[in-house]
Amino acid sequence: MADFDRRTALKGGLTASAVGLLGTTTVSAANAASGVPEPQIHGTAAWGARPPNGTIEVQNHKPTYIVVHHTVEPGNVTDYTLEHAFWASRSIQNFHMDTRGWIDTGQQFTNSRGGHLTEGRHRSLEVLRGGTRHVLGANVGNNNSTCIGIENEGLYSTEDVTPALWNSLVKMVAYIASQYGIKPEFIKGHRDFNSTECPGTVLYNRLPELRTEVGKLLGSASPKVDVPEWPLLKPGDTGPRVRVAQELLRERGFAVPVDGVFGQSTKDAVAAVAARNGLERDTCGATAVTDETGFLGSDVWPLIARPGTRSGALKARLAG
Template identity: 50%
Template sequence: MTAPERIQRHLSNPRLSRRTLLGASAGGVLLGGLALPTAAFAAPAPRCYTRTEWSARPPKSPTQVIGKPDHIVIHHTASANVTDYSLAAAYKVQHWIQDLHMDTNGWIDIGNQLTISRGGFLMEGRSQSLPAINNGQNVLGAQTANNNSHTIGIEHEGIYVSEDVPVALFDMSALTCAWLCTKYGLDPHTAIVGHRDYNTTQCPGDVFYARLPELRDRVAAIMLG
């Protein structure tokens, strides 16, 4: 069933009255221009490995907690497309990202709020990201130049200029984005964007970028159950 078909199915549900739909704009999720109540279409939180679990370095200075974002930015790490899909490999790439961002870029911490490994493991990025998300907030990152104040970024391990995205990574990206859209009351068809939509970059790679419409539809389908 396609995402539009799922939306139509829910609209035909007699339990969703016109009054319910019209009142859903407050605290609801917009899908395809329609306001649907968050409580009825809540995507669960995927397993996210915390900074403690992957042994993150402490930030150089405290992280700033800010209001909820209006866009989810899809990134790739532009690192090697490794074939080690283990949790240990996921931790390794997360350390590499943090070291790059702190020691080379000079940032206070890892720049992105979340990372997904090629094996499909979701990990907390910048300090306090997971508690902020769970509270419907965000932390100020350093992942999308000049647009960090209103975006949340997901790093995806690998480089997708010519190679396709691993199934496990794409599946976890869809689950993660559905969770974020639920938490923040966002419509995936307008909220999910690529890094190149904001900055001059190849990120997240031509292949991954071309699959963003598919990702948005997958997220909408997950949110509609």
């Protein structure tokens, strides 16, 4: 999700050996009463974060959704050390601040392939412990006021996460859900909000399992079955869903073929719809590694669908 290039990202900041465990969490009194223990989370001071370039906005409400991401870069590395996790956090912050132009890291928390959890945007840990307010991030375009995000290091389009990453993800999501009173069915993937591959098809397909495991830790009933509202279509896809999209695009005045093939003209039309409607870019934007321009997902479908036709025939066709 937070796309950064390992070869070019700055490696500034203190090393893990230099800072030790500064900023590592302890179990708070509020957490002790919640029944879900706070996992070990290394604060911004621990990994040598740069100070933000602006004021961190803390909103006076709880987030509605917990959103799972993948970082894409630096890929599925086999360095599972705390030192590497701190380096990755610095690299993400450098990319977000120096390339994206944001005031700080976009997401609230980061999870490494070694299972090490770090605070992302400043004040996220402090505010989470309070359990009543929300640090505004930049990880879910047009939905940041309702979402708290966790970046998972790696690319999970075809490969699975490491056991260590999975275990720490379960613990972190359960802790957030406990602090804010969020039900498991409100654990989402980034693609549920934006037209993006994130958090990768493999990890996205494990979200029902994540909801179940988190529900067990919360002592709640089995979560409701989650059915994505809109399918994700990408250039190169084929089939009846692509044909439906092309029919709708033609109704909107785009000269695309209705052949069920997501080719260049369909991609250009989808990109034009996104641009005309000012859809925000976030940490899953295009890089040299992955270009998601022209993806058709949760934020674009409503812009091309006929009003009032989400149910009925259109729903049946998209579900096929």
